[in-house]
Amino acid sequence: MLIHNISELKEKKELYKASLDKQYKKVIVCGGTGCVAGGSLNVYEELKRLVEEKGILAEVDLEKEDQGIGMKKSGCHGFCERGPLVRIEPEGYLYLKVKVEDCEEIVEETLVNNKPIERLMYKDGDKVYQTQESIPFYKRQNRIVLEHCGHIDAESIQEYIAHDGYMALAKVLEEMTPEEVCEEVIKSNLRGRGGGGYPAGKKWSQVLSFPSDMKYVVCNGDEGDPGAFMDRSIMEGDPHSVIEGMTIAAYATGASEGYIYVRAEYPLAVKRLTKAIEEARAVGLLGKNILGTDLSFDIHISQGAGAFVCGEGSALMASIEGERGMPRVKTKRTVEEGLWRKPTVINNVETLPM
Numbered sequence: 001m002l003i004h005n006i007s008e009l010k011e012k013k014e015l016y017k018a019s020l021d022k023q024y025k026k027v028i029v030c031g032g033t034g035c036v037a038g039g040s041l042n043v044y045e046e047l048k049r050l051v052e053e054k055g056i057l058a059e060v061d062l063e064k065e066d067q068g069i070g071m072k073k074s075g076c077h078g079f080c081e082r083g084p085l086v087r088i089e090p091e092g093y094l095y096l097k098v099k100v101e102d103c104e105e106i107v108e109e110t111l112v113n114n115k116p117i118e119r120l121m122y123k124d125g126d127k128v129y130q131t132q133e134s135i136p137f138y139k140r141q142n143r144i145v146l147e148h149c150g151h152i153d154a155e156s157i158q159e160y161i162a163h164d165g166y167m168a169l170a171k172v173l174e175e176m177t178p179e180e181v182c183e184e185v186i187k188s189n190l191r192g193r194g195g196g197g198y199p200a201g202k203k204w205s206q207v208l209s210f211p212s213d214m215k216y217v218v219c220n221g222d223e224g225d226p227g228a229f230m231d232r233s234i235m236e237g238d239p240h241s242v243i244e245g246m247t248i249a250a251y252a253t254g255a256s257e258g259y260i261y262v263r264a265e266y267p268l269a270v271k272r273l274t275k276a277i278e279e280a281r282a283v284g285l286l287g288k289n290i291l292g293t294d295l296s297f298d299i300h301i302s303q304g305a306g307a308f309v310c311g312e313g314s315a316l317m318a319s320i321e322g323e324r325g326m327p328r329v330k331t332k333r334t335v336e337e338g339l340w341r342k343p344t345v346i347n348n349v350e351t352l353p354m
């Protein structure tokens with residue numbers, strides 16, 4: 001169903017929020033790669049089956065405003081070594097190393113009788129940590145970019161919208177010029193997270209300053225550093241935040257096409273991003289005249305084959321263009337001549353969520 005303009009988006013947000021509030025419990029099963037490898041999808045299916053059997057499953061279609069228990073498949077909670085994880089809200093219980101055999105007890109004890117199951121909780125000696133937030137690992141974390149990871153259904157655009165998703169885009173389209181957006185990002189001191197730390201707003205305003213019939217926004221999700229999974233966590237757990245950030249970058253720079261370059265070894269990230277792009281297109285948050293404005297922008301996914309060097313901007317762009325992924329000698333900077341020799345913003349995944 002198309003969202004025609006910004007006021008409709010705001011109405012939808014209120015509707016989805018009200019529907020979410022009616023879910024008197026939320027069961028958030030970690031659907032990040034680590035927990036999936038440990039069997040979390042089987043846990044999710046079994047919990048869902050049992051909740052459905054009891055007739056207390058809230059519809060995933062938030063517009064129906066059903067009361068009941070919401071079942072969600074989230075992105076990584078960050079505590080992979082203790083996965084598969086299941087979080088129960090509103091209590092904030094976190095169950096660790098959950099198996100299919102534990103599901104019946106979780107449904108009976110926690111979802112029906114409102115009782116915590118201590119044997120599944122984090123312990124230190126005799127001390128049992130009842131809530132996720134009280135666990136030392138989480139206690140001192142202040143999540144900004146990862147705010148939604150582990151808290152919302154990573155496969156639902158409705159949930160993203162209910163949590164203020166696409167509101168930053170609405171604000172820039174409604175209230176700001178592209179120059180003002182660049183200025184705001186410069187003022188925020190946001191620096192690129194891909195390693196070089198280049199000021200993001202400065203890069204955007206440079207792309208804006210070069211007139212061209214075509215400009216691009218490229219999201220660098222190659223994440224070549226061994227053992228690093230921060231980009232993957234965002235792409236799997238909050239894909240719409242990347243899409244929204246790229247769309248804001250497009251508005252700020254005058255770009256009309258975007259690419260997310262993601263390594264093929266991240267199949268779950270590819271799946272979630274693909275679904276999120278399709279959902280965003282279906283409601284008019286990508287494509288022609290986004291939210292009834294003059295902004296037209298669409299995103300494609302380009303999969304890398306896992307070469308470390310393809311994380312470097314010019315090699316990455318050669319790879320998107322179908323060439324061998326090798327760094328190019330640059331006579332001009334990417335902001336002036338990037339993808340297909342057109343002005344291009346390239347930002348790391350972590351730089352983009354706004």
Ligand SMILES: Cc1cc2nc3c(=O)[nH]c(=O)nc-3n(C[C@H](O)[C@H](O)[C@H](O)COP(=O)(O)O)c2cc1C
Nearest residue numbers: 192193194220222223224311312313346347348351
């Ligand atoms: C050998 C090499 C590998 C790189 N790998 C990555 C990478 O995996 N991810 C990334 O975002 N940037 C990587 N970069 C940096 C990119 O070239 C580019 O500066 C960055 O994507 C820009 O985004 P940012 O301004 O948001 O940091 C690499 C650079 C070099 C020289």
Ligand code: FES
Nearest residue numbers: 032034035076080
């Ligand atoms: S994948 Fe589940 S906590 Fe990281």
